[in-house]
Amino acid sequence: MAKIIHKEALNHTTDLIEIEAQEIAKNYQPGQFVIVRANQYAERIPLTVVKTTKKTITLIVQKVGYSTKEIGHLTIGDDVLDVVGPLGNAIEIHDIKHVLAVAGGVGAAPLYPQLYAYHQKGITITLVLGAKSDSYLILEDAFKAICDHIYITTDDGSKGLKGFVTDQIKALLDENTYDHAIAIGPLVMMKHVVALNKKHQLHTDVSLNPIMIDGTGMCGNCRVTIGNETYFACIDGPDFLGDNVDFDELIARQNYYQDEEHICRLKLVNEDE
Amino acid sequence: MHNQSPSKRIHNFDEVPLGYTKDQALLEASRCLDCKNPLCVPACPVAVQIPEFIKAIKEEDMEKGYKIIYQDNVLPSICGRVCPQEKQCEGACILGKKHSPIAIGALERYVGDFGLSSQQEITITDNHQKIAIVGSGPAGLSNAYSMRKLGYNVTIYEALHDFGGVLQYGIPEFRLPKAIVKQEIDKLKTLGVHFEKNSVIGKTITIDQLFNEKDNQAIFIGSGAGLPRALNVPGENFSGVYYANEFLTRVNLMKSNDFPHHTTPIKVGNNVAVIGGGNVAMDAARTAKRLGAKNVFILYRRDMTSLPARKEEISHAEEEGIDFRLLLNPVAFKGNNYIVNQVVCETMKLGEKDASGRHRPIGTKTYQTIDIDSAIVSIGQSPNPILSRTTKQLETDQWGRIVTHDYQTSIPGVFAGGDVVSGAATVILAMGAGKDASIYMNQYIQEKRS
Ligand SMILES: Cc1cc2nc3c(=O)[nH]c(=O)nc-3n(C[C@H](O)[C@H](O)[C@H](O)COP(=O)(O)OP(=O)(O)OC[C@H]3O[C@@H](n4cnc5c(N)ncnc54)[C@H](O)[C@@H]3O)c2cc1C
Ligand code: FES
Numbered sequence: 001m002a003k004i005i006h007k008e009a010l011n012h013t014t015d016l017i018e019i020e021a022q023e024i025a026k027n028y029q030p031g032q033f034v035i036v037r038a039n040q041y042a043e044r045i046p047l048t049v050v051k052t053t054k055k056t057i058t059l060i061v062q063k064v065g066y067s068t069k070e071i072g073h074l075t076i077g078d079d080v081l082d083v084v085g086p087l088g089n090a091i092e093i094h095d096i097k098h099v100l101a102v103a104g105g106v107g108a109a110p111l112y113p114q115l116y117a118y119h120q121k122g123i124t125i126t127l128v129l130g131a132k133s134d135s136y137l138i139l140e141d142a143f144k145a146i147c148d149h150i151y152i153t154t155d156d157g158s159k160g161l162k163g164f165v166t167d168q169i170k171a172l173l174d175e176n177t178y179d180h181a182i183a184i185g186p187l188v189m190m191k192h193v194v195a196l197n198k199k200h201q202l203h204t205d206v207s208l209n210p211i212m213i214d215g216t217g218m219c220g221n222c223r224v225t226i227g228n229e230t231y232f233a234c235i236d237g238p239d240f241l242g243d244n245v246d247f248d249e250l251i252a253r254q255n256y257y258q259d260e261e262h263i264c265r266l267k268l269v270n271e272d273e
Numbered sequence: 274m275h276n277q278s279p280s281k282r283i284h285n286f287d288e289v290p291l292g293y294t295k296d297q298a299l300l301e302a303s304r305c306l307d308c309k310n311p312l313c314v315p316a317c318p319v320a321v322q323i324p325e326f327i328k329a330i331k332e333e334d335m336e337k338g339y340k341i342i343y344q345d346n347v348l349p350s351i352c353g354r355v356c357p358q359e360k361q362c363e364g365a366c367i368l369g370k371k372h373s374p375i376a377i378g379a380l381e382r383y384v385g386d387f388g389l390s391s392q393q394e395i396t397i398t399d400n401h402q403k404i405a406i407v408g409s410g411p412a413g414l415s416n417a418y419s420m421r422k423l424g425y426n427v428t429i430y431e432a433l434h435d436f437g438g439v440l441q442y443g444i445p446e447f448r449l450p451k452a453i454v455k456q457e458i459d460k461l462k463t464l465g466v467h468f469e470k471n472s473v474i475g476k477t478i479t480i481d482q483l484f485n486e487k488d489n490q491a492i493f494i495g496s497g498a499g500l501p502r503a504l505n506v507p508g509e510n511f512s513g514v515y516y517a518n519e520f521l522t523r524v525n526l527m528k529s530n531d532f533p534h535h536t537t538p539i540k541v542g543n544n545v546a547v548i549g550g551g552n553v554a555m556d557a558a559r560t561a562k563r564l565g566a567k568n569v570f571i572l573y574r575r576d577m578t579s580l581p582a583r584k585e586e587i588s589h590a591e592e593e594g595i596d597f598r599l600l601l602n603p604v605a606f607k608g609n610n611y612i613v614n615q616v617v618c619e620t621m622k623l624g625e626k627d628a629s630g631r632h633r634p635i636g637t638k639t640y641q642t643i644d645i646d647s648a649i650v651s652i653g654q655s656p657n658p659i660l661s662r663t664t665k666q667l668e669t670d671q672w673g674r675i676v677t678h679d680y681q682t683s684i685p686g687v688f689a690g691g692d693v694v695s696g697a698a699t700v701i702l703a704m705g706a707g708k709d710a711s712i713y714m715n716q717y718i719q720e721k722r723s
Contacts, residue, residue, distance in 0.1 A: 023477050037434060043527070043537045044434075066536055082434040084471035213527065213537075216432050216473055217657050218442075218499035219519035225510050230503060235659060249510055252611030256512040260538030 001079040005056060010138040014106055015072055016050075018058045024085045025052040030113040031091030031207075031239055034059070035215040037082035038074065043067040046212045046234070048110035049086060057083075060109035060138070066264035087215040088238045091205075093117050096179035098124040100172070100202065101147070102165050102193050104185020105131050108139045110207050111184045114239075119146035126172065127151070130165035130185070134158035166192050173200045181205070183242065187254060191247035198243060206242035208233045210253055224250050274379050279592040283562050286446040286530060289589055290354075290379075298383045302330040305375050308367060313377060316365035319345045319705040323362055323377055326384060339388035342381060347418045348411060348457055348704055350389055351440060353382025354449050355552075356701050359584045389456045395464065400424035402718060405489040407474040407660070410438020412495030412691025412703040414457070417466045419711030420493075427465075428487075430472040435526060438497050440700070442526040443518070445556050447563070448586070451525070475663035480687060490718045491686045493710055494675060495703065496660055498692035502653040504548065508606030509650070513542070513613035517549070517557045517651035524560055542646020543567040546616050548603055549651035550575065555586040557649040558595045570596040570643075572603060574621050574634040601641070602634065606648065617642050654697045672696060680710035681717070688714050 006018035024034060033048045034057065045067050051058040063072040074080065091114050099118055103111045108129060118125055125146065130153040131137045137159065143150060152160025153168045161168050165185075173196070181204040183193040190206045197204045210222040210233050217235035224231050225246040231237065275291045276282075282289055293301065305327040313323045322341050329338035342349045358364070358378040366374030404420055406413045409431040421427045435441050437454040462468065472478060474496075483489050501516035503509060520539070523529040527537035545566040547558040550573040561569045571590070573580065576599050580587055591597070600621040607615040620639045623632035656673045668676045668683035674696055675682055675689040682689050690706030692698055 023472075027477065027479070041528075041535045070536075082471050084432065084434070084473060084477065086476055087473065213519060213522055214433060214499075216499070216659055218501075219522050220501045220516035221519045223510050230510060235657075235662075246510075249611045252512050253510070256612070257538045257540070260532065260540065263533050264536050264538075 001081060002083040004074055004076050004078050004080065007074075007076050010060065011135050013064070013136070014060060014062045014138055016058060016060050017071070017074075018056050019080060019083065020055055021057045021083055021085075022055045024049070024083065025055060025057050028052050028057065028086040029090030030117045032086035032088050033110075033215075033238060034083050034085030035087060035212060036071065036080055038067065038070040039081050042070055042081070044082070044213055044215070045071075046087070046209065046215060046238075048113070048207070048238075050109050050112055060106065062106035065261055084215065087234060089236075091117065091239050093121055094180050096123060098126065098178050100169070100178040100181040100197075101125055101127045102169065102181065102183040102185070102189075103127065103129050104165055104183075104189040105136060106138065107183075107185030107189070107207075108137075108143070111182065112139055112142060114182060114184075114207075115143070115146055124148050126176070126178065128153065128165045128168045128172070130154070130168075130189070132156070164192070165189060166196050169193060169196055173197070173202070178202055187247055187251045190242060190245075191251075194242040194245070194247075204242045205239055206245060207239045208237055208245070208250065210250060211257070274376065276589070279594070282447065283593050286563055288450050289447050290585075292386065293379055293383045298330055298380060299333070301376050301380060302327045304368065305331075306367065312365040312367055313362040313375075317362045318699075318701045319708070321345045321362075321381075327375070327377075327380060330380060330384065335384055335387040336391060336393075338384040339391070340393065342384060343388065343393075346701070346704065347415050347708070348385075348700070349381050350385030350453050351411070351449060351457060352701050352704070353378050353380075353385050355444060355583075357583045357699065361701075386453075389453065389460075395422065397422060397464065398424050399426065401426065403428070403487065403489045404491045404493065404714065404718075405430060405483045405487065406493045406495060408432075408438060408495040408497055408691075408693075409436040409458070409468065410495055410497045410691060410703060411440065411700045412497070412693075412707040413438070413493065414461060414707065415704040416493045416495060416690070416707035416711055416714075417461055418464070419708050420714065421461070421464050421466050423711070423715050426467075428467040428469060430469045430474050430478065432471070432473040433526065434470050436468055436470065438495075442522045443553070443556070445521065445525055445560050447559065448556065473659060475660045480660075480664045480667075480684065484686065490721070491688060491714045493707070493714060494660065494682070494687065494689040494693060495691045495707055496657060496693045497703075498654040498697040499657040500655045500673070501650070502655060504603060504650055504652060506603060506605050508608055508613065511606055511608040511611050511613040513608075513645075513647040514606055515647065515649045517553045517649050518654070520557055520649050521553075521560065524564070530564060539564065540647070541566045544643075544645045545569045546572050546603075546643060546645045546648045547651060548572050548648065549653070550580040550582060551651065551653075552582045552586055553654075554649075554651035555582045555590050555595075557651050559586075559590055559593055561647075561649065562593055562595065566646075568596065569594075570598045572601045572616070572618060573597065573599050574602040575631060576600060576623060579631045600634070602636065603648075604640070607642070613645060613648055615642050616645050616648055654692075656693045656696070680706070680713045686717060686721075688717075
């Protein structure tokens with residue numbers, strides 16, 4: 001069990017929670033994640049560790065599905081039943097001069113520790129931060145402290161450029177060159193960013209978030225096809241070079257339990273009443 | 274032994290064989306000839322004194338019977354249920370030549386279940402030296418028992434949120450009730466064994482940290498063979514194609530058969546293809562049936578006599594209407610929008626015997642396509658690579674199995690046994706390895722200290 005010692009709402013759908021997890025914090029490296037089970041009936045879900053202190057880890061949870069909402073119901077002082085990690089591999093920080101980083105929605109959370117590591121190596125960072133609207137943007141101030149250039153896009157134009165991150169990237173790629181890119185966000189976004197960057201001979205790292213159960217390479221639920229090879233995101237990733245990832249297959253795998261998710265949400269509505 | 278009727282049991286997850294009553298156990302025990310040179314004992318991987326414990330049943334001294342088994346087998350109520358007896362003790366029983374062999378497994382289960390509810394006193398003198406065990410499967414559990422009995426301060430580290438390894442997440446409730454696994458584990462807790470869940474050794478705590486920061490004198494690795502083997506055919510990553518581990522874990526560990534009360538979902542659809550012929554395949558097929566699939570078929574590339582599963586599971590599966598489609602080898606999955614809807618199989622014929630003594634399946638270049646809603650790939654497991662990837666000095670072979678010599682790995686003080694060393698095998702072999710390793714671990718620690 002792990003106690004929640006701090007919690008704050010980053011926006012109306014996204015919470016930041018800090019939990020006691022000394023052993024995980026000790027061995028943690030940027031890029032790694034934990035698997036969390038809120039209570040004995042809950043699913044196991046993977047969440048990126050955004051920050052650590054000596055005794056705690058910080059997670060950012062977007063309350064989109066039933067299980068993430070259950071975590072959202074927990075408050076300071078509550079215990080999370082199961083937290084296991086740190087899982088997955090540390091990210092590889094490339095030896096480059098200028099990185100183009102792209103975050104979509106809550107993807108900003110897993111991107112943050114990566115950019116922090118780039119920043120510490122003195123690498124120039126250009127960030128495109130996209131969200132549905134102004135109120136969905138997270139970590140803007142934290143990024144400001146470590147990035148050299150920040151461009152914001154929102155689907156509804158409530159802040160920054162009205163449009164998708166790709167609209168902004170197109171404009172940037174016409175004017176500038178970058179040594180490497182990182183994109184983290186919804187699968188559809190990563191798919192389009194990778195495709196666009198490829199046209200400019202720019203390689204893109206992505207962080208994949210398939211459905212996971214154990215997180216130790218045992219179940220195979222988290223598999224992804226890259227080139228013609230199968231990888232397990234939990235033990236081979238979660239970060240991969242995105243150029244040859246089969247995003248369409250992954251999107252299908254991600255959505256496979258959509259109907260069941262709906263049934264769970266109905267349950268949530270009933271419980272809330 | 275009586276079983277739950279097939280028509281009833283395909284709608285529930287309750288145990289299928291109902292177990293002996295005392296009278297039935299006495300009657301079965303009375304058939305034992307108490308051979309002078311029993312053939313059953315050497316056929317048991319851990320040499321349980323079978324005629325001795327059966328004699329105790331005859332004398333109606335179940336406590337004594339339990340003690341006799343427990344000397345060699347610390348998980349009798351589990352092994353009585355899941356050992357491949359027909360290939361071991363019962364296969365060797367002299368009575369089997371003319372009649373049916375003594376139902377040793379059923380008797381072991383009877384005595385084991387008796388022992389679960391009784392309290393035996395074991396006196397342990399603490400020696401205040403620590404050892405750590407990686408994995409709470411049968412190998413880890415039996416190693417814990419043996420080391421604790423010698424007086425060690427024992428901690429089992431388990432990656433998952435529940436203990437028992439395959440006994441917990443792999444073998445279904447209808448074959449091995451989880452309450453029994455829990456009782457066996459509680460027994461170890463009573464003896465003073467510590468259990469730590471959510472601890473992935475190599476990640477949460479490294480082997481080095483177990484030695485240097487946690488002050489362990491030796492480590493036993495019983496991390497099993499958890500990594501699913503792939504068919505390596507097109508379409509294998511389509512949605513609806515499960516590896517058996519995922520499928521069984523969703524049900525056994527995450528209780529998705531109780532969805533949406535437990536919120537981990539599962540879906541099988543009406544037509545389910547299970548690929549493989551071992552215990553895992555039988556478990557997956559019978560689980561799919563219980564989840565409501567109308568047609569479940571086993572696709573196996575050899576014939577009926579080559580199926581490696583326990584005999585009892587095969588006959589239970591047949592009774593439950595599982596359709597065995599033999600001499601078929603899947604070569605591709607087809608799908609619509611990345612969701613599987615067909616499996617293409619090549620028809621096989623049997624050729625010469627191979628190294629395993631079974632006839633080698635040979636492709637005939639004729640194919641058939643079967644409509645399916647989901648597929649469960651159950652063709653084997655290899656050791657999980659987490660420990661070897663994070664523990665550089667740990668030597669493994671080309672199949673990822675830890676290399677040992679008298680249970681000692683390439684790292685001094687680190688021992689290993691069970692599926693992680695042998696590759697996917699059996700509960701009893703893993704348990705035996707955990708027990709035998711304890712002798713070498715104890716020797717190692719005592720020599721180091723003197
Ligand atoms: C579905 C199924 C049905 C089976 N049916 C039968 C049967 O009927 N009869 C029979 O005899 N055998 C059967 N087997 C085989 C049998 O279960 C195994 O041979 C046996 O469980 C192996 O025991 P083990 O202790 O070596 O490993 P496991 O039981 O695999 O246990 C290993 C444990 O270690 C944990 N672990 C792994 N890595 C780490 C790590 N780095 N840190 C911490 N913990 C870790 C795992 O989570 C797991 O809990 C079956 C197997 C399966 C999958
Ligand atoms: S989550 Fe189970 S293998 Fe990756």
